[in-house]
Amino acid sequence: MSKTLEGKIALVTGASRGIGRAIAIALGKEGATVAVHYGRNAAAANEAVAAVMAAGGDAFAIETDLAAKGAAPRLFAALDAELTRRKASNKFDILVNNAGIAPFVGFTDATEEVVDEIYAVNVRALFFVTQEALKRLNDGGRVISTTSIAARLPFSAVAPYSMLKAPVDNLTKLLAVDLGPRSITVNAVAPGAIATDMAEFLGTAEGREFAKSKQALQRIGQPDDVADVVAFLAGPAARWVTGAVIEVGGGSGLVF
C-alpha cells in the first residue's frame, strides 16, 4: 500500500517524548521526513529520531527551549539550516504544535511564575512558532495542534493549564479561516488522559481508576491513540476537515 505522506516534511514540537514522539513515528510510518523538536532531553530526542527511522521515515533532531523569548526565530534558524542542507529549500508541509507543560497546580496555589511559564510554552511559543512556520509552509499544508479536553472541561487540579489550553482552540479556528485561501487545513486534537510523563497521576492505581471513571472506554489512553488521529489529519483523507477540535479521549467528559 502506498504511504500517505511520502515526500512530505513535518515539524513536530515536543517530539522527544510522549504524544509528540508517537506523532513523529506515525508520520514517519507514512513516509514523512520529521524534524523532531525537543527542549532539554537530547537523549530522548535521539531515541525518537531512531524510532522514526525504524518506522520507515527520515528524521533529525532540533533543540530549542520554548519557554524563552525569541524561541520561534531560533527554532526556525536551526530548521532552515538543516532543511536547506538536506532538501535545498526551507519549505515544509506539516506543522504539529505539540510541546507543552502541565504543572500540577490548582487555582489557589498558582503563582505568577507558574502561570507565566505555562503561558510561555503552551501559548506564546505556539503562536510565534506558527507565525514563523506559515512563512515556510507549502500551500495545501497542515497545521495541527495538541490542545486538551481540559480546554472544554476545566480540570481544577491543573487550573492555569486548563485555562491556557483554550487559546489553542481559539487560534485553530481563527487560522482555519485565514489559511483557507492557501488550502492549508488547521485542526487540533484534544486528548483526555494519556499515559505519558506529563500524566504522572496515571502511575497509581487510584489515578488510573479516576481516569477510567471519567471515560466511556475502559482503558488508559496511549500516545498512539492520539498519534493515529494526527496522522489522519496530516494526510490526504482529511482534506475537507479544517477548524476542527477533535476530542481523542475515549469518551472523556461523557460520564457525569
Ligand SMILES: NC(=O)c1ccc[n+]([C@@H]2O[C@H](COP(=O)([O-])OP(=O)(O)OC[C@H]3O[C@@H](n4cnc5c(N)ncnc54)[C@H](OP(=O)(O)O)[C@@H]3O)[C@@H](O)[C@H]2O)c1
Ligand atoms: N498526557 C496527557 O494526558 C495529555 C492530555 C491532554 C493534552 N496533552 C497535551 O499533549 C502535549 C504533549 O504532552 P505529553 O503528555 O506528551 O507530555 P510529555 O511526555 O511531558 O512531553 C512533553 C514534550 O514537550 C517538550 N517540552 C516541554 N517543555 C518544553 C520547553 N520549555 N521547550 C521545548 N520543549 C518542551 C518536551 O521536551 P524534552 O523532552 O526536551 O523535555 C517533550 O518533548 C502537550 O501539549 C499536552 O498539554 C497531554
